[in-house]
Amino acid sequence: MRDAFAKFEAAGIKLYALSYDDQETLTEFAEKQGVQYTLLSDTDSRVIKQYGLLNQQLSKEDAFLYGIPYPGVYVCDENGTVVSKFFHDSYKKRESPEILIDAALGRITIDETAPQAVSSDDGIRIMAALHGGNGSLRQGIVRQLVTTFELPDGLHIYGEPVPQGLTATEIRVEGPDGLVTLPIEAPPTTPLHLKALGIDLNVWSGTVNLAIPLYPVGELVSECRPIDEREVELSVHVTFQACTNETCLLPETRSLTLRVALEEVDVPNLPIHTGHGQREGSYDSTPAMKRLIWRKIRKNPLRLLQFIWNRKRMERRSKRES
Amino acid sequence: MKAERDELGFDAPAPLGHPVRASLPENAPTGPAIGDRLPDFSLPNAFGQMVTFHEDRGVSKAALVFYRSAVW
Numbered sequence: 001m002r003d004a005f006a007k008f009e010a011a012g013i014k015l016y017a018l019s020y021d022d023q024e025t026l027t028e029f030a031e032k033q034g035v036q037y038t039l040l041s042d043t044d045s046r047v048i049k050q051y052g053l054l055n056q057q058l059s060k061e062d063a064f065l066y067g068i069p070y071p072g073v074y075v076c077d078e079n080g081t082v083v084s085k086f087f088h089d090s091y092k093k094r095e096s097p098e099i100l101i102d103a104a105l106g107r108i109t110i111d112e113t114a115p116q117a118v119s120s121d122d123g124i125r126i127m128a129a130l131h132g133g134n135g136s137l138r139q140g141i142v143r144q145l146v147t148t149f150e151l152p153d154g155l156h157i158y159g160e161p162v163p164q165g166l167t168a169t170e171i172r173v174e175g176p177d178g179l180v181t182l183p184i185e186a187p188p189t190t191p192l193h194l195k196a197l198g199i200d201l202n203v204w205s206g207t208v209n210l211a212i213p214l215y216p217v218g219e220l221v222s223e224c225r226p227i228d229e230r231e232v233e234l235s236v237h238v239t240f241q242a243c244t245n246e247t248c249l250l251p252e253t254r255s256l257t258l259r260v261a262l263e264e265v266d267v268p269n270l271p272i273h274t275g276h277g278q279r280e281g282s283y284d285s286t287p288a289m290k291r292l293i294w295r296k297i298r299k300n301p302l303r304l305l306q307f308i309w310n311r312k313r314m315e316r317r318s319k320r321e322s
Numbered sequence: 323m324k325a326e327r328d329e330l331g332f333d334a335p336a337p338l339g340h341p342v343r344a345s346l347p348e349n350a351p352t353g354p355a356i357g358d359r360l361p362d363f364s365l366p367n368a369f370g371q372m373v374t375f376h377e378d379r380g381v382s383k384a385a386l387v388f389y390r391s392a393v394w
Contacts, residue, residue: 050363078382288393
């Protein structure tokens with residue numbers, strides 16, 4: 001987020017980040033980490049509750065954790081109306097900032113510097129690019145493998161469903177173990193009715209961006225060990241059939257290969273997170289942690305016992321495991 | 323501490339089952355729907371100034387991020 005701030009600004013999108021952290025913590029965090037967007041402090045989780053996002057899996061017995069939201073992002077237009085929202089099954093998954101910007105602007109804008117591969121043949125240019133975050137992969141951060149078709153005038157390709165004998169566009173991304181791909185995101189097709197044949201088709205023409213969201217998990221990038229490979233190879237297999245209203249080219253599959261970097265995870269500068277070879281923050285949040293615990297204890301002194309109990313339980317467990 | 327991998331493939335330094343690592347339930351609420359206006363609110367920013375969301379946003383598009391914590 002921090003690194004992408006300039007992109008938000010250039011796109012005219014204001015960025016707000018809300019948490020249950022106290023204001024002093026946010027001041028320190030913003031200063032040490034050079035955060036330029038607006039951090040908001042919701043210490044009693046009033047707005048988190050107002051939005052209905054209070055994490056109900058945590059009980060008040062979870063002391064210092066209680067009060068956090070189910071994490072997610074809303075993107076709104078000039079009127080404040082939600083145009084997109086992103087919530088996931090894991091707190092580790094989140095959209096790359098570029099995807100939020102695309103959602104606000106309603107189009108995909110790929111950086112010129114993104115890792116890419118191009119195939120030009122029969123006048124049809126296909127580009128595959130890793131979109132988001134300087135073209136690297138990072139644990140849980142959802143980026144996109146975008147396949148861009150540039151179709152000459154008069155040619156179109158097909159979306160599902162297609163009548164028998166025609167081939168719908170299909171994209172398959174092949175990568176190392178630990179790379180998770182999500183279902184394709186495509187712009188709506190245009191209906192095309194061919195009177196002579198009495199068939200209805202769903203087509204794309206001109207420039208078309210087809211995006212496959214993807215992210216690495218622990219097998220590939222883990223926050224608990226250093227990255228062992230700096231770069232991995234992604235193969236993109238693009239199957240399609242290009243046609244005019246009268247005739248069709250043969251279906252074909254083009255394979256494009258790109259090499260992308262693996263990136264460290266940003267981890268908080270707390271003893272439990274540090275020393276794993278990841279990118280440690282310049283903000284030591286130990287004092288903030290103490291403040292957070294104290295804030296909870298002050299509200300209810302029993303929390304101190306719960307805190308100690310939870311900590312002991314965790315230590316015992318980790319000893320047992322190792 | 324040994325990394326424990328969760329069912330979605332993620333590693334974290336806290337043990338599995340620790341509340342800090344809980345995945346989100348399938349039907350976890352996700353607040354306002356697409357097409358809704360974001361509910362307005364006022365909260366202090368990092369400099370202690372009160373920010374009223376829609377007033378501060380003015381006529382800009384915005385991204386509003388709910389995250390767990392800057393501390394841990």
